Amino acid sequence: MPSRKPRRDFLTRTLAVAPWVVAASLSWPTGSLLLFGEPKRGKLRIPLAQIQEGITPILSAKLYIRKAGDSITVLDAHCTHMGCTLHYDTDNRVFNCPCHHSRFDDEGHRLKGPARRDLDRIAHVVTGDAIVIG
Numbered sequence: 001m002p003s004r005k006p007r008r009d010f011l012t013r014t015l016a017v018a019p020w021v022v023a024a025s026l027s028w029p030t031g032s033l034l035l036f037g038e039p040k041r042g043k044l045r046i047p048l049a050q051i052q053e054g055i056t057p058i059l060s061a062k063l064y065i066r067k068a069g070d071s072i073t074v075l076d077a078h079c080t081h082m083g084c085t086l087h088y089d090t091d092n093r094v095f096n097c098p099c100h101h102s103r104f105d106d107e108g109h110r111l112k113g114p115a116r117r118d119l120d121r122i123a124h125v126v127t128g129d130a131i132v133i134g
């Protein structure tokens, strides 16, 4: 009859380590922010020809560009609640958060919580034929 001791040892060791693994994975986003600061985008140059009227996603840089006539706004694609990446709903012209269902209009104004503030606007300059961000 096989001994149950190895299985019990395995379970004991696994259960001893599991809380630390869970704690580390839950604290990584906050810890990395404290250790390394805000993630940097670097300088980004986007040709104006790529920007359509309405919302243009630049998801490689986690931002959305809103163009309304001559007005250009660059919005951070991170939800202001806990930082999840927002999805733009073109039919309803709103940004939806998949994590806790906050909603923002296409100008970045908060429509529904739990987020408590509007989307962050990213500083940019329009130079000739491009938008320069960062």
Ligand code: FES
Binding pocket: 079, 080, 081, 082, 083, 084, 097, 098, 099, 100, 101, 102, 113, 114, 115
């Ligand atoms: S992270 Fe968007 S609602 Fe919580």
